[in-house]
Amino acid sequence: MTTIISLTILGVLVLFLGIMKKQSWLLPVILLGLVVSMVLTIMDWNAARSYYHEMIIVDHVSVAFSTVLIFSTFLIFSLAAHYYRGVQRPLDDIYGVMIFALTGAVMMTSYGNLIMLFLGIETLSIALYVLAGSHKEAITSNEATLKYFLLGSFLSGFLLFGIALIYGSSGSFDLHRISVYVASCAGTYPPMFLAGLFLLIIGLAFKIAIVPFHFWAPDVYEGTPTLLTAFMATVVKTASIVAMFRFFTHTFQGIHGVWETTIWVMAALTILLGNLTGVYQPNLKRMLAYSSISHSGYMLLAVVAFSRMSDNALLLYTLSYSIATISAFGILILIREAHGNDYFSSLNGMGKTNPLEAFCLTVSMLSLAGIPPLAGFMAKYYLFTAALEKGLVWLVIIAIVGSAISVAYYFKPIMAIYLKESNGVKLNVETPYKVHLMFMTLLVILIGVLPFLVVGLL
Amino acid sequence: MLTVILILFPLVFLLILLSIRQEKIVRQFALAASLIEFGVAVAAFIQFKTSCHCNLLFTADWLATLGVSLKFGMDGISLLMVMLTTFLIPVIILASFSHAYPKPRAFYGLVLLMEMALVGVFTAFDGLMFYIFWELALIPAYFICAVWGGNDRIRITFKFFLYTFVGSLFMLVALIYLYFRTPLPHSFDLHWLYAATLTPGEQSWIFVAFFLAFAIKIPIFPFHTWQPDTYAAAPATGSMLLAGMMLKMGIYGMIRWMVPVCHNAVQEYAPYVIALAVTGIIYASVIAIRQGDMKRLVAYSSIAHVGLIAAGVFSLTAIAMQGAIIQMISHGINIVGLFMVIDIIEKRTGTRTISELGGIAHKAPRLAIMFMIILLGSIALPLTNGFIGEFLLLLGLFEYSAVFAAIAGLTIIFSAVYMLWMYQRTMYGPPNVITENIPDLTWPEMAAFIPLVVMIFWIGLFPGLFLDVALPDVMQTLNFIR
Numbered sequence: 058m059t060t061i062i063s064l065t066i067l068g069v070l071v072l073f074l075g076i077m078k079k080q081s082w083l084l085p086v087i088l089l090g091l092v093v094s095m096v097l098t099i100m101d102w103n104a105a106r107s108y109y110h111e112m113i114i115v116d117h118v119s120v121a122f123s124t125v126l127i128f129s130t131f132l133i134f135s136l137a138a139h140y141y142r143g144v145q146r147p148l149d150d151i152y153g154v155m156i157f158a159l160t161g162a163v164m165m166t167s168y169g170n171l172i173m174l175f176l177g178i179e180t181l182s183i184a185l186y187v188l189a190g191s192h193k194e195a196i197t198s199n200e201a202t203l204k205y206f207l208l209g210s211f212l213s214g215f216l217l218f219g220i221a222l223i224y225g226s227s228g229s230f231d232l233h234r235i236s237v238y239v240a241s242c243a244g245t246y247p248p249m250f251l252a253g254l255f256l257l258i259i260g261l262a263f264k265i266a267i268v269p270f271h272f273w274a275p276d277v278y279e280g281t282p283t284l285l286t287a288f289m290a291t292v293v294k295t296a297s298i299v300a301m302f303r304f305f306t307h308t309f310q311g312i313h314g315v316w317e318t319t320i321w322v323m324a325a326l327t328i329l330l331g332n333l334t335g336v337y338q339p340n341l342k343r344m345l346a347y348s349s350i351s352h353s354g355y356m357l358l359a360v361v362a363f364s365r366m367s368d369n370a371l372l373l374y375t376l377s378y379s380i381a382t383i384s385a386f387g388i389l390i391l392i393r394e395a396h397g398n399d400y401f402s403s404l405n406g407m408g409k410t411n412p413l414e415a416f417c418l419t420v421s422m423l424s425l426a427g428i429p430p431l432a433g434f435m436a437k438y439y440l441f442t443a444a445l446e447k448g449l450v451w452l453v454i455i456a457i458v459g460s461a462i463s464v465a466y467y468f469k470p471i472m473a474i475y476l477k478e479s480n481g482v483k484l485n486v487e488t489p490y491k492v493h494l495m496f497m498t499l500l501v502i503l504i505g506v507l508p509f510l511v512v513g514l515l
Numbered sequence: 516m517l518t519v520i521l522i523l524f525p526l527v528f529l530l531i532l533l534s535i536r537q538e539k540i541v542r543q544f545a546l547a548a549s550l551i552e553f554g555v556a557v558a559a560f561i562q563f564k565t566s567c568h569c570n571l572l573f574t575a576d577w578l579a580t581l582g583v584s585l586k587f588g589m590d591g592i593s594l595l596m597v598m599l600t601t602f603l604i605p606v607i608i609l610a611s612f613s614h615a616y617p618k619p620r621a622f623y624g625l626v627l628l629m630e631m632a633l634v635g636v637f638t639a640f641d642g643l644m645f646y647i648f649w650e651l652a653l654i655p656a657y658f659i660c661a662v663w664g665g666n667d668r669i670r671i672t673f674k675f676f677l678y679t680f681v682g683s684l685f686m687l688v689a690l691i692y693l694y695f696r697t698p699l700p701h702s703f704d705l706h707w708l709y710a711a712t713l714t715p716g717e718q719s720w721i722f723v724a725f726f727l728a729f730a731i732k733i734p735i736f737p738f739h740t741w742q743p744d745t746y747a748a749a750p751a752t753g754s755m756l757l758a759g760m761m762l763k764m765g766i767y768g769m770i771r772w773m774v775p776v777c778h779n780a781v782q783e784y785a786p787y788v789i790a791l792a793v794t795g796i797i798y799a800s801v802i803a804i805r806q807g808d809m810k811r812l813v814a815y816s817s818i819a820h821v822g823l824i825a826a827g828v829f830s831l832t833a834i835a836m837q838g839a840i841i842q843m844i845s846h847g848i849n850i851v852g853l854f855m856v857i858d859i860i861e862k863r864t865g866t867r868t869i870s871e872l873g874g875i876a877h878k879a880p881r882l883a884i885m886f887m888i889i890l891l892g893s894i895a896l897p898l899t900n901g902f903i904g905e906f907l908l909l910l911g912l913f914e915y916s917a918v919f920a921a922i923a924g925l926t927i928i929f930s931a932v933y934m935l936w937m938y939q940r941t942m943y944g945p946p947n948v949i950t951e952n953i954p955d956l957t958w959p960e961m962a963a964f965i966p967l968v969v970m971i972f973w974i975g976l977f978p979g980l981f982l983d984v985a986l987p988d989v990m991q992t993l994n995f996i997r
Contacts, residue, residue, distance in 0.1 A: 438643070
């Protein structure tokens with residue numbers, strides 16, 4: 058709860074700074090504010106309780122994932138100074154809307170009531186529609202926001218309809234009461250309830266970009282300003298998957314026979330299709346979009362498994378995925394700046410001209426591909442263990458095949474960096490940006506070598 | 516403790532190496548580092564022989580909740596593999612001196628990283644640690660071959676990476692699956708994995724998963740298609756690392772993990788695996804005879820030789836298992852020597868096509884002598900190292916099945932044919948325009964050859980030292996079968 062309050066105050070503060078024309082104060086205040094709310098969040102660790110008739114629940118899961126969300130946002134804001142450095146217009150609106158989006162994301166990790174879930178999703182989504190179109194001059198950005206808005210609002214309707222149907226049959230929005238209702242049904246569920254459940258799945262699957270509801274993702278990711286794409290691919294994805302995880306494992310666990318197969322198939326399709334399509338992408342940004350789609354498939358493994366390990370597995374996975382992805386987007390920003398595009402050929406010879414940035418990108422690609430001893434490997438290992446504990450052998454084998462395919466595209470940038478001749482363009486990077494990239498790379502390595510710092514918390 | 520030092524030393528040296536400013540002394544430093552590492556390995560060997568049979572074990576918690584621990588140790592088999600690795604790395608580094616590889620810091624850094632990963636693979640007594648080091652070894656190998664390699668290296672090395680990566684992923688699933696079949700509380704510890712209870716069906720699946728990973732690495736026919744191209748495209752140092760040590764990871768993995776864990780499936784499928792291996796021996800030998808490129812010829816000969824080792828392992832007899840271990844060492848020494856010879860010829864003449872060479876023996880007698888000694892080791896002449904290994908392997912295989920042994924025995928004849936024919940065409944005859952002015956070996960180059968030659972004769976004349984070290988552990992491995 059303190060998290061949501063402090064983030065809301067921070068968002069309002071940012072807007073006020075804009076009114077007072079203190080543009081140079083924005084980023085320091087935001088970064089400090091994020092650190093403060095992260096500390097406040099962590100202080101709630103042992104203070105598990107619920108607020109407003111269980112509208113909001115603060116427990117280990119919500120604290121841990123809120124921290125991941127705020128930390129990812131912190132990493133993204135640290136890239137913002139460089140990304141927006143030539144921009145003349147005031148930025149308080151973009152930054153403020155990002156903070157509000159984060160608030161919505163935090164609500165999605167700590168809801169105890171379906172109304173709160175819907176509020177969280179809408180707070181996040183409406184902010185995102187604005188952010189996707191925040192580069193007003195670019196036609197691609199306009200296209201992205203229109204696509205995202207039309208589809209997103211339509212799918213929000215599905216979600217709301219699903220919630221209404223569940224309310225209609227169970228008589229409550231409250232997760233705990235719904236789970237009591239589920240238990241009382243004793244195996245026979247009214248069609249209205251099942252229809253509601255599946256509409257809910259569809260609505261959330263759209264937000265996470267799970268096959269077959271993923272078609273919007275590559276286009277929207279490509280058109281959205283790169284910094285905000287990083288936000289979409291990490292914070293939004295983490296929040297949505299945690300929202301899904303929360304209600305499946307806590308409320309609908311009793312009827313896992315009903316939804317298990319659906320999620321199983323969705324996970325398998327997402328992993329295979331995401332990875333296969335990723336191989337054929339012409340540029341880095343679209344490739345990262347498909348990479349993020351396939352990773353949501355892996356995260357679904359934790360939902361299907363819902364074993365005693367899957368909370369920890371999901372935590373490690375979202376954290377390592379987010380850090381590696383933000384690091385990759387950090388390099389992508391530099392590439393697009395220097396070359397005006399992000400075709401793989403733009404990366405040629407980067408190992409010679411910019412060895413440090415090249416190394417950072419390589420580590421993040423290897424981590425996303427799941428190669429030991431990096432964070433991505435440990436995350437996959439935990440996930441696979443959680444899934445195998447439930448006996449999901451075939452799903453794990455599909456995931457393994459997906460990982461093998463993914464190497465085909467994660468190695469494209471690596472091959473361009475080290476094996477192709479340079480085209481002579483040197484990236485211009487300030488020292489703080491470099492330090493930040495190094496910091497993320499170091500984290501990826503550190504989490505891989507010392508995963509017990511993260512897992513075992515929940 | 517020595518085990519941990521062996522793993523950590525290359526990493527420490529790697530970090531120091533990256534901070535060296537002058538590029539000129541980088542390779543001297545790398546050589547010194549690898550020699551120190553070899554010294555530590557020798558110390559471990561002496562401790563193992565003299566004081567106790569205590570396996571030099573090191574244990575520490577890593578992921579206690581999941582039963583993963585930092586458990587490293589060395590029994591006889593591991594020790595010999597570590598000795599081989601630490602012995603060959605300085606030789607390989609010395610042989611690379613005549614190349615002015617660009618970006619030496621990155622190059623020698625990767626070599627040291629590779630050494631660390633290899634030692635880790637050979638000493639891991641924990642399933643997940645084994646997997647982590649197994650994959651870690653792939654990264655430096657890939658970069659060494661891809662960055663410093665020759666023609667068409669990007670496509671070829673990527674194929675190599677993908678192939679081996681896919682194989683090992685299945686091993687990962689098998690390991691995690693095994694983990695859940697270990698007695699409670701589950702653990703990745705070697706001996707817990709040995710104690711896993713598996714139904715026959717499960718054993719078969721785990722066998723298949725392990726076999727894919729190891730067969731691709733070794734490589735066993737028909738999983739070998741990445742190998743000749745990769746050896747040919749890799750830089751000389753890369754080929755030596757791959758052929759000398761990396762493929763031993765696969766055979767070692769079979770002996771250490773596969774045979775004890777799925778012992779019933781191993782017995783059941785042994786005839787099929789041996790059949791594959793023997794097919795590979797004949798197939799690769801026939802192709803080797805037709806090769807015009809020296810490096811590709813040696814690459815195919817390597818498939819034939821390791822095919823025999825794999826067949827020996829699966830004959831599941833003590834003699835063949837001993838032979839496999841000694842032959843792993845011999846093969847590592849011989850093939851590194853052969854690649855060194857080819858590298859030297861290629862450097863001086865600009866070609867390694869057999870038909871363009873000839874008469875080198877007249878102009879470079881020292882090179883010709885070294886080549887001959889290594890070649891004799893490779894074709895298993897008595898008194899050389901190759902003989903001991905192949906003799907034991909064939910003897911063990913004969914105990915298992917006379918037919919297989921007879922077919923596999925053809926490898927000795929075949930290898931004599933293609934090796935000696937290659938020698939004749941490159942070394943004898945009149946010198947031509949290309950080989951007219953070929954200079955003989957310099958002393959630094961001799962220095963790289965001498966340890967190899969010494970080992971060829973040492974193992975050939977006094978194999979007892981090496982056989983004794985591994986014997987108790989070989990018997991222990993075979994106890995799982997009975």
